[in-house]
Structures are given as structure tokens and as C-alpha cells.
Amino acid sequence: MTAFAQTVFILVVMIDFFVLASSRLKAAIGAVAAQGALLALLPILLAPQELHVAHVLALSLGALLVKGIGIPYLLRWAMREASVSREVEPVVGYVPSLVLGGLGVMLAFAFSATLPLPTPEKHPYLVATSLSTVWTGLLLVVSRQKAVSQVLGFLVLENGVFVFGLLLSDFMPWMVEAGVLLDLFAAVFVMGIVIFHIHRTFSSLDTGKLSALRD
Amino acid sequence: MLLVVLSPLLLAALAFALPSRRARPLLLLAGAIGHAAGVAWLWAEPGQGIEGWLSLDAPGKVVLATVSALFLASAAYAQRYLRLREDRENRIFVGGLLVLLSALSVVALAQHLGILWVAIEVTTLTTAPLIYFDRDARSLEAAWKYLLVCSLGVALALLGTFFLALSSAGPGGPHSLSVRELVAAGPALSRPWVRAAFVFLLVGYGTKMGLAPLHSWKPDAYGEAPGLLGAILSGGVTSAAFLALARVLQVCGAAGEGEFARQALLAMGLLSMALAGVFIVGQRDYKRMLAYSSVEHMGILAVGLGVGGAAGAGAFFHALNNGLVKGVLFLAAGSIHRSYGTKQVDEVRGALRRLPLSGPLFLAGFFAVTGAPPFGPFFSELTILQGAFATGHALTGCLFLAFTAVIFVGMGAIVLGVVQGDPAGCPERPGQEDGWGNAAPTLALLVASLALGLYLPPSLRDLFAAASATVGGRP
Numbered sequence: 001m002t003a004f005a006q007t008v009f010i011l012v013v014m015i016d017f018f019v020l021a022s023s024r025l026k027a028a029i030g031a032v033a034a035q036g037a038l039l040a041l042l043p044i045l046l047a048p049q050e051l052h053v054a055h056v057l058a059l060s061l062g063a064l065l066v067k068g069i070g071i072p073y074l075l076r077w078a079m080r081e082a083s084v085s086r087e088v089e090p091v092v093g094y095v096p097s098l099v100l101g102g103l104g105v106m107l108a109f110a111f112s113a114t115l116p117l118p119t120p121e122k123h124p125y126l127v128a129t130s131l132s133t134v135w136t137g138l139l140l141v142v143s144r145q146k147a148v149s150q151v152l153g154f155l156v157l158e159n160g161v162f163v164f165g166l167l168l169s170d171f172m173p174w175m176v177e178a179g180v181l182l183d184l185f186a187a188v189f190v191m192g193i194v195i196f197h198i199h200r201t202f203s204s205l206d207t208g209k210l211s212a213l214r215d
Numbered sequence: 216m217l218l219v220v221l222s223p224l225l226l227a228a229l230a231f232a233l234p235s236r237r238a239r240p241l242l243l244l245a246g247a248i249g250h251a252a253g254v255a256w257l258w259a260e261p262g263q264g265i266e267g268w269l270s271l272d273a274p275g276k277v278v279l280a281t282v283s284a285l286f287l288a289s290a291a292y293a294q295r296y297l298r299l300r301e302d303r304e305n306r307i308f309v310g311g312l313l314v315l316l317s318a319l320s321v322v323a324l325a326q327h328l329g330i331l332w333v334a335i336e337v338t339t340l341t342t343a344p345l346i347y348f349d350r351d352a353r354s355l356e357a358a359w360k361y362l363l364v365c366s367l368g369v370a371l372a373l374l375g376t377f378f379l380a381l382s383s384a385g386p387g388g389p390h391s392l393s394v395r396e397l398v399a400a401g402p403a404l405s406r407p408w409v410r411a412a413f414v415f416l417l418v419g420y421g422t423k424m425g426l427a428p429l430h431s432w433k434p435d436a437y438g439e440a441p442g443l444l445g446a447i448l449s450g451g452v453t454s455a456a457f458l459a460l461a462r463v464l465q466v467c468g469a470a471g472e473g474e475f476a477r478q479a480l481l482a483m484g485l486l487s488m489a490l491a492g493v494f495i496v497g498q499r500d501y502k503r504m505l506a507y508s509s510v511e512h513m514g515i516l517a518v519g520l521g522v523g524g525a526a527g528a529g530a531f532f533h534a535l536n537n538g539l540v541k542g543v544l545f546l547a548a549g550s551i552h553r554s555y556g557t558k559q560v561d562e563v564r565g566a567l568r569r570l571p572l573s574g575p576l577f578l579a580g581f582f583a584v585t586g587a588p589p590f591g592p593f594f595s596e597l598t599i600l601q602g603a604f605a606t607g608h609a610l611t612g613c614l615f616l617a618f619t620a621v622i623f624v625g626m627g628a629i630v631l632g633v634v635q636g637d638p639a640g641c642p643e644r645p646g647q648e649d650g651w652g653n654a655a656p657t658l659a660l661l662v663a664s665l666a667l668g669l670y671l672p673p674s675l676r677d678l679f680a681a682a683s684a685t686v687g688g689r690p
Contacts, residue, residue: 115407118385134374141367150363157367161374168380171390175329175380179373181336185366188340192359215434215494215503 002123005045008038009125012163013105016136019156020101021094025148029075032155036067039159046123046166055173063162066183071155074190079148082193092143104135119167126167133160151189158182216264216271219253219279219320222246227313231306239309240290240297246313247283247290250320254283267393269324273681277531278458279323281538282451284663286316288656289443292546295652296443299553307344314341315447322455328392328466331459332369332376335423338452339365346440357432357439364432365423372419372459378412379466381405394462401469409470416463417479424456426517427487430510434494437506438558442549445502449509449545450538457516457534461686464520468687481521481611487514488618496625500558501551504629505544508584511622512537518615519599520686526602527683532671533595539664540592543580546657547573551633556644560629565638572654574634576661581630583664585623591667 015035022028040063047056092100108131115127137157141150158179165176226246230239257271258280264270271279293312297305318341321334339362346358376392382405383389389396389403397404422429437445460480467476491511498504512533519530550573555563566574583590596619603612667675 118381118405154366157370161370164374164377168377171384172380178329178333182370184340
């Protein structure tokens, strides 16, 4: 089981890099959906021996439905609805953002090695994977201009938070589920994108054009 | 206790269901009056609450009263405002404000960091559509920025909350996020995780509070939101975020990481004051100026909390004062904005003459907010300063004085330009005359702030001291 969990963690981090390097929105959405689906495996793989089957299954299924299917579907729908162009148009180029991402992952692994886990039975890669994914998400939100890419960044960040929450699922299960509230934000973002479109206030979803307000 | 949480929610549901655009603002008023009555009752008789989840202690009392007073004045102001703006659908606006009131009450009452986070998240979600009340490109931009920046903050705050939960999971730890149990466990918490948690929570809740350099959403949101929402955001929501940080500090102090946390708060507080000064001087938009003033006052709160002890008591006093005075300024600025139809300082002159009620109130609010005696903020800032000098934070005290002086001059130039002179030749919108409907609630807030400055009852003084002692800091 732990070997399998290790593969999942590595894949999650690989997807982080893929999203950072991806120039096509559709591919990036697919990658984030795949990441969400992978995360749905983790509650089952990391379940303690004396597991609460119903709870673990509910968490896993919920993650799959929301992160793997629901929100990616909403995003694709919003893209069609608002006829978003395919390019990602980063403010920071692909190579610098990959380098920054790699740096973040290295730091995340180094940092998590220095923090003693009070629950040592959990997988050693968990904290590092979580922090790398959070970092990637932050990087995506900050370095991309298009609204859809920013929402994708937020989703990646949220996935990172979810991974960390699995550490707590033994003794504080409802706190992990509170993280689902974050997905509400993602849904609201998508609504925002469609409102952009309905009002036709902007010709494209370029948040760089949202620059009337500045000092 | 549940009354102050549930009754606004119930009225919100009613507001969403009610078809009449005209009757809906009355629900807002009913919710505000009911909430104020409930808070008054809770002050007299705090009761048990729900053990470990919701109960009213000294810091909660201060924030709950601030929110309630501000909301009552804003709801009264909204009566005339929403009648003047009957062209706009107000279903979401009224319903959203009532949900916000409920969520803010939960923040004030929360004794559990998980509940606290959920309530803060709800305040973020509900305010974003309210900023978009004007349904134009600028307000959409402001709402988008607000939502994006604050959702990042809220997500990082959740990660920080997870860190704290993990710190309590070691052997002998409470395995809980209840503030009381965490504080009781104190040294049993895993310190590296507590420190990491504080960093993430400071960034997360600091974003909601609008501390520099995480304040980027503030000028846009406050500039584009209706005046009364600006009042509630800058006086109520930010105070709630301040309380959240104070709770986190309480846990960090118990775990032995208090010194680190206070240093970080001091640094961010001073940075906020400095940045506010930079952006206020030369600002051309009087509502954005108010937003930077809010950044300054959040900085003052952070400095007070960072110094701790007597200055911490001053910070809680200042949270109350800031709430009242921000209400005065935003409500008066809203009236001026509607009359002139512009927020540009260059096109607005002679507000004293054109708006014989709101103009003077704006001017008085300026003196109050910049800490001129005899208004309340003067005394709370003085308490913080005295606390800083008495505990050897001389450099902090000097910087504090310098920044407030710069901001006084910068704001003064703008406000005097707006209120003085001859309004002839300035843009004017018909049907937006001044009236007691918008001036009376504003005046009430100003009088409350003045009263707190002229006479602070000993019971309140004790309350602020108790609040400061609760969240920790030097005795």
C-alpha cells in the first residue's frame, strides 16, 4: 500500500510541473482533473487499520466527484460559454516558472524534513507533496493573466491543502471536510467568469485588462 | 446566544424569498435591531454558550459590540439609500448583508479555530457579490480582485489551521482545535508546527484584515462598494479578522512562540502604517484614501497586539473606535459620492455648502480617524503609544508617531479640498440631496465615538484589559 501511495504522491508532484509548463488551457484543465482524481485515491490508501470505512469512502468519493469531475466540467463549460482562447499567456515565462516551481519543490522537501511529524505512522512524502502543490498553486495564480488559469492555480493550491488535511483525518475528520468549502470559491469563480461573458464588459478573459483600478 | 446567529439568517432567508423590493430594507433594519438587542442581552448575561465551540469572552464582547453598532447604523442608513437606488435589484444585497451579520457574530463568539475559519470563509463568500452591487465593469473588477486575493488568504489560513491541529496531535496533545484546550495544553504542542502555523495564519487572516503587503484588494473593494458596505467591511469584517489573529496569538503564546508572533505582528503593523502613508499622500480618490486609512488602522491594531499588555488593551479599544469612525467616514463619503457622482478629488469641492449635514460629518470623521482629541481614537492610540514606550519599544513608538503625522497631513489636504470651497461648477446628480435619513445614523456613530473619548466607563476599561489579558501578551 505505501509503495502505491508513494507513486500517487510522485504523480501529484509531476502534474504540478505539467500544469506549470502547459501552454494549452484544455490540457491544463485535464491535468488538474487527473490530479483531483488521484487525490481521491489517497484517503483509501492512507486509511488507518482501524478504519471507519464509511467515512473514508465518503471522503474519497466526494473528492472524486468535486475535484475530479465537477469543477473541471464547470470550467470547460465556462470556457465554451465565454469562448476563451486557448493560450495561457503567462506573465512569467514557462521556463522561469518551471525553475521557480522546481525550487519550491526542493524547499518543500527540505522544509518538511526539518519538521517532526507528531503522527509518524503517516507517509513521509505527504507533507512535502502538500507543500509543493500549494506552492505551485500560488505560483500559477500569481504568474498567469487569464481568469481560467488563475482558477486552475487556485484548484491546485486547494489540492495541496486537501493532501495535508489527510494527516488529520484520524482525529479531526470534519475539519478535512470543511476544506470542501474551498471548492465553493472555485464554483463562484466560474460564475464570475460567466458573468464577465454575459456582460461582455471585456472582449477576452484577460485579467490584465482589469486594470482600471490602480494607484 | 443562538439568537444573534440565527435570527439574521432567518431574516436573510426571508429577504431572498420576499418579492417586494421596497419592503426588503425593512428586514435589514429588523435584523440589525434584533441583533443589537441580542448583543445587549448577551453583554448583561453572557450565559454558557455551547461548551468548547461558541461562547462570549472579553475579546468577543468588544468585536461583537463593534459589529452590532456599526451594522445598526448602516441598516438605518440603508433605508434611504436603497430607496434612492430602487432601480437596482436589492435581493442579494439585503440577504447577503444579513448572512454577513450572522457570520461575523459567529467569528466573535467562536472558541474553536475550525468554526472560526468556516465563519471567516463565509464572510468572504458573501461580501464578494455585494461589492458587485453597481453591476458595472469597475465593481466587477473590484469584486474579482477581492475574491481572488481573499480566497488565497482563506486557503492559506486553512492550511495554517491544519498545522495547528497537527501540532496538537503529538503524545499528550489535546487532538483538538478548541482554543481553551490548545491553550491548556500549551507546552505539549509541537513548537515547530505552531510557528509554521502562525506564519500561514498571519498571511491568511492578515489578508482578510488588509495588513500590508497583503492589502492589494482593499482600495479597489472599498472604492467601488457602496458606502454602507465599505463601512461594514472596514469596521466589521476587518475587526473580525483582527479577532481571529488575536485568537491565534493566544494559542502561540501558550505554546511558547509568543515572542516570535509578536515580532511578526509588530513588523507587519509598522509596514502597513508606512505604506498607508505613502499611498495616502497624493491620492486622488477620496474613497480609496479611506481604504488606505483602513490599512493604517489595521497596522495600528497589529502594533497594539504585537506590543501586548496595556497596548493590547489599547488595540481592543481602538478596534471599537475604528469601527465607529470608519462608519462615519464611509457613510458620509457615500453621501458625497452620490451627490457629486464622482470620487475624484479634483472634481469635488464645497461639500460643506452643498451637503450641510454630510459635509461637516465627513470633516469631523477625518479629525476623529486621524486621532485628534477629544474623539475616541485619540485615546486608544495614546494608550498604545504609552504601552509601547513603557515596555521599551521606543523605536516602534517614534515610527508610530511619525507615520500618523504624515497620514494626518496627507488626509487633511484631501479632505479639506473636498469640503471647502465653492461647489459651483462641480458635477451634480439630481435627487441626491442631503437628508437626515443618511445623516442621522452617521451622526449617531460620531457621537458614540465622541462619548467614548470624553468618558470611558471603568467597566469598559476593565473589559479592554481583560481582552488583552485573554489573548496574551505581557502582563
